[in-house]
Amino acid sequence: MELEHKHILLGVTGGIAAYKAVELLRLLKKAGAQVTVIMTESAKKFVGLTTFEVLSENPVLSDLYFDTDASVKHIELAQKADLAVIAPATANTIAKLAAGLADNALTTTLLAVTCPVMVCPSMNTDMYQNIRVQRNLDILEKDGWHILDPDSGVLASKPRGPGDCRNPGSSWTGWRPC
Numbered sequence: 801m802e803l804e805h806k807h808i809l810l811g812v813t814g815g816i817a818a819y820k821a822v823e824l825l826r827l828l829k830k831a832g833a834q835v836t837v838i839m840t841e842s843a844k845k846f847v848g849l850t851t852f853e854v855l856s857e858n859p860v861l862s863d864l865y866f867d868t869d870a871s872v873k874h875i876e877l878a879q880k881a882d883l884a885v886i887a888p889a890t891a892n893t894i895a896k897l898a899a900g901l902a903d904n905a906l907t908t909t910l911l912a913v914t915c916p917v918m919v920c921p922s923m924n925t926d927m928y929q930n931i932r933v934q935r936n937l938d939i940l941e942k943d944g945w946h947i948l949d950p951d952s953g954v955l956a957s958k959p960r961g962p963g964d965c966r967n968p969g970s971s972w973t974g975w976r977p978c
């Protein structure tokens with residue numbers, strides 16, 4: 801996909817790989833995309849909202865009910881999105897999305913998008929291989945979303961296994977942005 805001037809929604813959830821989303825954002829911006837970041841509450845425990853706001857040059861959507869201009873931000877963002885990427889996608893958010901829940905800014909916005917959606921799971925190997933997580937990923941894939949499978953490597957929880965970001969010596973779990 802040609803990214804110049806495209807509207808990308810970048811969903812960041814509360815996994816150790818949240819810091820990788822900063823680099824992904826930088827690359828999307830470098831490619832000319834207009835990026836709006838949506839963070840879960842847990843994501844903000846890993847990386848500060850300000851970092852995403854400054855690098856995206858856009859306000860971050862995190863609180864569904866905090867709206868300064870009375871617009872319905874999550875619907876507006878969903879309607880103009882050309883692509884939504886969830887990176888990293890936690891087991892929790894994957895489960896919510898598979899169930900069609902809408903209990904925060906990210907899950908609510910993603911229920912309203914009609915553009916392609918890419919899900920980048922990122923977690924400990926045992927979590928990733930858990931039958932419930934796999935079942936939820938299958939549901940999302942069968943429903944038409946794209947799943948970017950993680951690679952194997954050194955995990956934050958130490959042993960090697962699927963879920964790693966592929967970067968040598970890294971200590972988080974999931975995809976890699978480049």
Ligand SMILES: Cc1cc2nc3c(=O)[nH]c(=O)nc-3n(C[C@H](O)[C@H](O)[C@H](O)COP(=O)(O)O)c2cc1C
Nearest residue numbers: 813814815816817840842843890891892893922923
């Ligand atoms: C240090 C730490 C690291 C975590 N890393 C991950 C992770 O890589 N993947 C994951 O699915 N959950 C991880 N979790 C658990 C999530 O933060 C937790 O399930 C949370 O509810 C996710 O919320 P969210 O999906 O709304 O962002 C981690 C928790 C802690 C305390």
